[in-house]
Amino acid sequence: MNVQNLRDNYSLLIAYLEDQGYSPIYVARLTREIKRILARADSQAWSSYTDVYRDYTQTPHSPDYLREKRMIIGAIEQFAVYHRFPDGRRRHELFPRGAYPLLSSEFRSIIDTDGAVAQHDGKKPTTIYSESHHAATFFLSLQQQGLDTLAAITEEAVLAIFLSPDETVRRSCSYKKSLTAVLKACIPGQGDACRRILAFLPALREPRKNIPYLTAEEIAQVKAVLAPGDHSLTLRDQAIGTLALYTGLRSCDIAGMTLDAIDWDRDVLSIQQQKTQYPLELPLTARVGNALYAYLTAERPPTEDQHVFLAQRKPYERLKSSSLGNVAGRIMDAAGIRQSSGDRKGFHLFRHYLATALLGHGVPQPVISRTLGHTSPDSLETYLSADFPHLKDCALSIARWPVPEEVLSHA
Numbered sequence: 570m571n572v573q574n575l576r577d578n579y580s581l582l583i584a585y586l587e588d589q590g591y592s593p594i595y596v597a598r599l600t601r602e603i604k605r606i607l608a609r610a611d612s613q614a615w616s617s618y619t620d621v622y623r624d625y626t627q628t629p630h631s632p633d634y635l636r637e638k639r640m641i642i643g644a645i646e647q648f649a650v651y652h653r654f655p656d657g658r659r660r661h662e663l664f665p666r667g668a669y670p671l672l673s674s675e676f677r678s679i680i681d682t683d684g685a686v687a688q689h690d691g692k693k694p695t696t697i698y699s700e701s702h703h704a705a706t707f708f709l710s711l712q713q714q715g716l717d718t719l720a721a722i723t724e725e726a727v728l729a730i731f732l733s734p735d736e737t738v739r740r741s742c743s744y745k746k747s748l749t750a751v752l753k754a755c756i757p758g759q760g761d762a763c764r765r766i767l768a769f770l771p772a773l774r775e776p777r778k779n780i781p782y783l784t785a786e787e788i789a790q791v792k793a794v795l796a797p798g799d800h801s802l803t804l805r806d807q808a809i810g811t812l813a814l815y816t817g818l819r820s821c822d823i824a825g826m827t828l829d830a831i832d833w834d835r836d837v838l839s840i841q842q843q844k845t846q847y848p849l850e851l852p853l854t855a856r857v858g859n860a861l862y863a864y865l866t867a868e869r870p871p872t873e874d875q876h877v878f879l880a881q882r883k884p885y886e887r888l889k890s891s892s893l894g895n896v897a898g899r900i901m902d903a904a905g906i907r908q909s910s911g912d913r914k915g916f917h918l919f920r921h922y923l924a925t926a927l928l929g930h931g932v933p934q935p936v937i938s939r940t941l942g943h944t945s946p947d948s949l950e951t952y953l954s955a956d957f958p959h960l961k962d963c964a965l966s967i968a969r970w971p972v973p974e975e976v977l978s979h980a
Contacts, residue, residue: 570615572607575649579603582648586655590883602641618646619663639663656884668705673717676708683754695844703747719762727769742773783906783922790904791919797859801903804860804868809878809893810900811860813916816851817923817941819844820916821890827875831861842942849942 582603586596606621615621622642625635643663647653669680680701687697710730716722731740748770752763783791794801795810802810812823821843830840836853861877870879876887888896898914901907907914920941927937938945 570610570617570620572610572649574652575603575645576607579607579648582645582654589655591655598637599641599644602638603645606645618642618650622663656886667702668709669701671712672705672708673712675718676705676712679708679719679751679755679759680704682758683751686754687750699743700747700750703744704751707744707748719759719766722766722769724769727766728771731771731773738773740773742775745770745773782925783918787904787906788922790906791900794900794903795860797863802900803881804864805878805881806896806899808860808864809896810919811857813893813897813919814922815854815857817920818851819890819920819942820893822849822942823916824876824878824888824890824893826877828865828877829875830877833858845942845944847942847944851940 583596583600586599609615613620613624622638625638630638644655646663647655669677672680683704684697684701687700707730711717711722711726714726714729716726731738731745733739749767752767755763791810791814793799795807795814799807809823812818813820816838818826818840819842822840825843826838826840830838831853832839833853836858838851838853838857840849841847842849865877869877870881870885872879872885874885874887878888879885880888880892894915897916897919901914924937924941927940928934
């Protein structure tokens with residue numbers, strides 16, 4: 570393994586990390602690893618940085634320790650081999666990621682065929698990814714059972730993926746739908762084999778979607794910690810939470826929002842929805858505008874990145890939609906709600922709150938659908954189950970059928 574570039578230039582990497590504000594502990598660990606590699610490169614039979622990491626796997630170490638080593642050795646590899654400096658987002662390339670690279674050529678060809686057909690049919694990239702990901706994990710599970718061709722797949726092996734020995738369902742209906750789509754796409758080329766496997770897929774009951782909702786008391790507590798002057802949250806988190814609560818925007822759209830989406834003169838927010846790719850224009854209310862202005866003027870770091878919401882540590886990268894789940898968790902922790910294990914804390918609860926609040930105040934459903942950016946009126950159906958003011962109007966009296974008091978008691 571050639572380490573000459575690393576030997577000659579690693580001081581540039583260290584200086585860059587220090588200048589970008591990386592933690593002294595991380596810089597020290599990376600420096601220590603570089604010196605270890607340089608000291609042993611000539612005596613070890615290393616052919617790549619993957620071999621450097623594999624040395625650590627030969628002795629017992631915790632998963633956290635090995636994960637840190639992959640991260641550090643991967644960053645060194647990026648610099649020494651690909652001449653890339655860390656950017657806070659790029660992951661190591663020590664190993665191919667995902668199940669797909671581990672599959673046999675026949676299984677990979679099935680997924681490739683589906684990808685081409687799905688793209689031709691105009692499916693969204695997220696749908697194509699979901700189908701390929703589910704299919705890859707399905708085929709990898711079969712492959713780990715020693716079945717690496719379509720002809721070798723048995724009904725017993727397929728059922729073992731979906732059902733545990735006590736017949737508890739392991740996989741969801743959406744997982745089965747993805748597999749069905751992939752196998753059907755390959756019927757023109759491998760009809761008999763794909764039809765045979767489709768017949769092995771078990772019948773699953775579509776679960777009724779029960780969306781959790783925030784109570785009036787919980788909403789009041791959330792509004793309190795989002796209010797100006799409350800210092801239990803950063804201005805950034807307050808602005809994100811205010812946007813989510815009062816506009817119902819999806820996390821992906823909040824994370825993807827850029828500075829030019831805010832029209833201060835017209836008091837309007839204009840975005841391109843990432844889920845539907847349709848434009849959406851919403852009024853910029855005083856409450857939302859004030860929260861955004863406070864963050865932009867007093868806390869947002871100076872950077873050329875045009876995204877509104879950025880990380881609070883260097884190199885100040887844009888927030889990803891997955892990071893907003895942590896923001897939602899901090900808001901609910903500050904509000905003292907949803908503290909039990911398993912309680913849902915995502916921003917979809919805020920979106921659900923806005924929909925049900927508008928329904929409760931008699932706003933017409935088409936208006937609510939447009940506000941939430943729905944492309945189909947049917948998308949609002951899932952929110953109707955929590956429209957308690959109107960559901961109570963539909964309740965029937967049971968006065969004609971007396972019920973003993975203890976039946977309704979919570980004791």
